Amino acid sequence: MSVIAVLGAGKIGEALLSGLLHGGHAPGDLLFTERYEGRVRELEERYPGMRAATVEDAAKRADVLVVAVKPQDIEPVLAELAPLLGASSLVVSLCAGLPTALYERRLADGVPVVRVMPNTPMLVGEAMSAMSPGRYATAEHLATVRELLSHVGQVVEVPESQQDAVTALSGSGPAYFFYLVEAMIDAGILLGLPRALAGQLIIQSAVGAAKMLAEGKDHPVLLREAVTSPAGTTINAIRELEKHGVRAALLDAIEAARDRSEELGRAHED
Numbered sequence: 365m366s367v368i369a370v371l372g373a374g375k376i377g378e379a380l381l382s383g384l385l386h387g388g389h390a391p392g393d394l395l396f397t398e399r400y401e402g403r404v405r406e407l408e409e410r411y412p413g414m415r416a417a418t419v420e421d422a423a424k425r426a427d428v429l430v431v432a433v434k435p436q437d438i439e440p441v442l443a444e445l446a447p448l449l450g451a452s453s454l455v456v457s458l459c460a461g462l463p464t465a466l467y468e469r470r471l472a473d474g475v476p477v478v479r480v481m482p483n484t485p486m487l488v489g490e491a492m493s494a495m496s497p498g499r500y501a502t503a504e505h506l507a508t509v510r511e512l513l514s515h516v517g518q519v520v521e522v523p524e525s526q527q528d529a530v531t532a533l534s535g536s537g538p539a540y541f542f543y544l545v546e547a548m549i550d551a552g553i554l555l556g557l558p559r560a561l562a563g564q565l566i567i568q569s570a571v572g573a574a575k576m577l578a579e580g581k582d583h584p585v586l587l588r589e590a591v592t593s594p595a596g597t598t599i600n601a602i603r604e605l606e607k608h609g610v611r612a613a614l615l616d617a618i619e620a621a622r623d624r625s626e627e628l629g630r631a632h633e634d
């Protein structure tokens with residue numbers, strides 16, 4: 365089994381480590397680096413057998429180095445990695461907006477880099493990850509990354525030019541669903557239901573709807589039409605959603621997320 369090192373074990377780093385552990389990865393084959401001592405202790409306690417490492421150690425031992433720091437924190441990480449990596453390393457970047465070309469400029473010639481946009485459902489083995497090869501990444505490197513990510517959800521390959529859109533859609537996507545669920549639970553409160561009951565009603569409705577969508581038997585439009593009876597309740601709700609421009613708001617929101625991803629990448633142009 366390959367040794368994986370996660371550099372920056374925050375929310376998404378932990379989601380990957382935890383997903384790999386659940387997928388059967390040995391804790392001794394998982395390393396992480398983390399700048400906060402408290403976070404190191406927290407993770408070592410939560411995942412017995414998994415150990416923090418130095419960057420040198422991670423670079424020496426790991427078959428795959430996964431960079432999971434905030435895009436704003438990338439430069440010191442690349443400066444640390446630069447003298448340690450060569451063409452036999454494999455770097456996977458999970459950072460929103462950061463192009464593989466940035467890594468290629470900062471690291472030694474020939475270091476293969478794969479850009480990946482995952483999402484937090486990795487924690488429950490249901491991630492949607494999209495990967496794109498950098499200049500030096502081969503089909504074999506992509507196969508390694510695909511194998512790794514397939515332990516924690518679905519994987520697709522996309523051209524790197526689509527990664528900012530992917531980030532806005534599936535990288536941030538879970539937040540939009542959580543936001544909707546939160547708002548719908550509030551609607552239950554408005555209608556006088558107890559919070560716990562409103563939560564159960566909405567969350568199970570979300571799980572059921574997601575399962576029907578994932579089965580893929582019918583287009584989302586047909587699934588919605590099947591709930592929308594003539595002169596019934598649903599069409600009254602839909603009229604309000606249309607009146608409030610919810611569809612247009614989603615288009616604008618996701619476009620704004622895409623723009624921010626592009627901006628995060630531009631911040632590191634030389």
Ligand SMILES: NC(=O)C1=CN([C@@H]2O[C@H](COP(=O)(O)OP(=O)(O)OC[C@H]3O[C@@H](n4cnc5c(N)ncnc54)[C@H](O)[C@@H]3O)[C@@H](O)[C@H]2O)C=CC1
Pocket residue numbers: 371372373374375376377397398399400403432433434435437440441458459460461481482483484535536
């Ligand atoms: N949270 C999410 O849903 C997703 C995040 N991402 C990407 O993953 C990356 C991380 O995001 P989050 O996990 O949300 O952020 P986070 O802030 O929870 O995690 C980043 C971690 O990196 C650590 N860190 C920073 N500099 C370090 C260094 N030099 N050495 C060691 N550790 C260092 C921080 O202490 C922190 O624990 C970002 O680039 C983000 O764009 C990608 C997909 C989804």
Ligand SMILES: O=C(O)[C@@H]1CCC=N1
Pocket residue numbers: 460531535536
């Ligand atoms: O909000 C962010 O910047 C990160 C990237 C995708 C999801 N979360």
